[in-house]
Amino acid sequence: MRKTVLGKTGLEVTRVGFGVLPLQRVSMDEAKRILTRAYESGINFYDTARAYTDSEEKIGNALSDVRENIIIATKTQAKDAKTFWRDLETSLEKLKTDYIDIYQFHNPEKVPMAGDELYEAMLQAKQKGLIRHIGITNHSFENGKKAILSGLYETLQYPFNHISSEEDLELVMLCKEKNIGFIAMKALSGGLITNAETAFCYLWQYQHVVPIWGIQRMEELEQFIALEKNPPVLDETRKQLIEKDRRELSGSFCRGCGYCMPCPAGIPINNAARMKFLLRRAPYRQYITKEWQEKMELIENCIECNQCSSKCPYHLNTPALLKEMLADYREFVKSHA
Numbered sequence: 001m002r003k004t005v006l007g008k009t010g011l012e013v014t015r016v017g018f019g020v021l022p023l024q025r026v027s028m029d030e031a032k033r034i035l036t037r038a039y040e041s042g043i044n045f046y047d048t049a050r051a052y053t054d055s056e057e058k059i060g061n062a063l064s065d066v067r068e069n070i071i072i073a074t075k076t077q078a079k080d081a082k083t084f085w086r087d088l089e090t091s092l093e094k095l096k097t098d099y100i101d102i103y104q105f106h107n108p109e110k111v112p113m114a115g116d117e118l119y120e121a122m123l124q125a126k127q128k129g130l131i132r133h134i135g136i137t138n139h140s141f142e143n144g145k146k147a148i149l150s151g152l153y154e155t156l157q158y159p160f161n162h163i164s165s166e167e168d169l170e171l172v173m174l175c176k177e178k179n180i181g182f183i184a185m186k187a188l189s190g191g192l193i194t195n196a197e198t199a200f201c202y203l204w205q206y207q208h209v210v211p212i213w214g215i216q217r218m219e220e221l222e223q224f225i226a227l228e229k230n231p232p233v234l235d236e237t238r239k240q241l242i243e244k245d246r247r248e249l250s251g252s253f254c255r256g257c258g259y260c261m262p263c264p265a266g267i268p269i270n271n272a273a274r275m276k277f278l279l280r281r282a283p284y285r286q287y288i289t290k291e292w293q294e295k296m297e298l299i300e301n302c303i304e305c306n307q308c309s310s311k312c313p314y315h316l317n318t319p320a321l322l323k324e325m326l327a328d329y330r331e332f333v334k335s336h337a
Helices: 021-025 028-041 055-069 081-095 117-127 141-150 166-178 196-204 218-229 236-248 275-281 290-301 307-311 318-335
Strands: 003-005 012-014 017-019 045-047 071-076 100-106 131-137 155-159 181-185 209-214
Touching: 021 028, 021 055, 028 055, 028 218, 045 209, 055 081, 071 081, 081 100, 081 117, 100 117, 100 155, 117 131, 131 181, 141 155, 141 166, 155 166, 166 181, 196 209, 196 218, 196 236, 275 318, 290 318, 307 318
Parallel strands: 017 045, 017 209, 045 071, 071 100, 100 131, 131 155, 155 181, 181 209
Antiparallel strands: 003 012
16 A cells, blocks of 8 residues: 655555544454454554544454554543543553554644643653654644644644635645644545545545545445555546535534534434435435434424533534524425435
8 A cells, every 4th residue: 555654753654544433333353354454455554542432442452463563543632641641551551552653632622732731741651652753633723733833743633625624725735844744534524525536536636644534344444445556536527526515515514523522412413413414415314213303303402501612623503503404304304204
C-alpha cells in the first residue's frame, strides 16, 4: 500500500488508515478477523480512543504479535493529570504494548498549552518513552488553528471530506505548510456521504492527508483495499456528484459527532438531528421501524435545557433542529407507510 509521511512525526503511514471506532459493535473474534485482514492487506495505521469502549482491547487482541509493524494512535479525554496517567496506563494495557505512536487529546474544549498540567503530563509521557508523538483531535476550527500555530502538536485530527468548508480546507493546507500531520476523520461525514468512491478520490488528491475510514464490516474493508489499489480519478462526473452533495448538505446540519450526548430526555440526538438526510441518503426502511418511530417521538420530551447546543462544536441550535427533523420525519413516515 502507498504511504505518506505524517508531518514532522516522520512516521510513514498508509494513505488508507483504519478507524477502529465502529469495531465496538462487533464481537472480539470478528474484530480480529477484520483487523488481521487489514494488516495482511498492508494497512499499518490504526486509530482508536480510550473512550471507544473495547476497541483498544480488540487491536491488542488482533495485532499485538505484529506491534512493531503497525502505527497506533489513541486518545484521552482527561481533564487533569491524574486521569491522563490512568488513561494512558489503561490504553497501554489494553493495546498490549509498551508505547503509543501518537497520543492525542480527544476533542478538548480548550487546547492544552505549555505549562498546563495536561500538556506537561503529555511531555513527561513522551520523555519516558510511553508515547512517541503528541497529537490533538478537534471539531472546532478555532481550536484546530490554535493547535497548529502553537508548535506544540505533531498531528491534528479534524473532520475533512468533500462537503467541508473553505475554512476547513484552510486548516488542511496550514498543516501542510507547518509540517503537521493531518488525520482526516468523518471522511463520509458520519454516513451522510454515501458514495465512498467519490469521497475516496476527493481525499486522495491531498497527498499529506491521511483519512481514517471507519470500518465495521469485512466488505467495507475490501472496498477500501480495492480503491487503494486502483484510486478513482476525480473526473467531471464525480465533480458533479460532489457539487450535488454540497448543494443538498449546505448550511447548518448535524455531522453526528455525538459530543452532545447523552441527552437528559433520552433523545438519540446524534442521529435524530440529521434524520432528514439519513432518510433520503441511506436505505430509509431501517429508520422507519416502530423502534425508530418511538425514538423520534422522544423529541416531544425535549426540555430545551440547551446542554446539547452548549456542547455542539458546530454551534447548532439543536432543540430547534430536532423539532424540524421530527416534523419532517412524521411526514416521511406517513407517505412511506
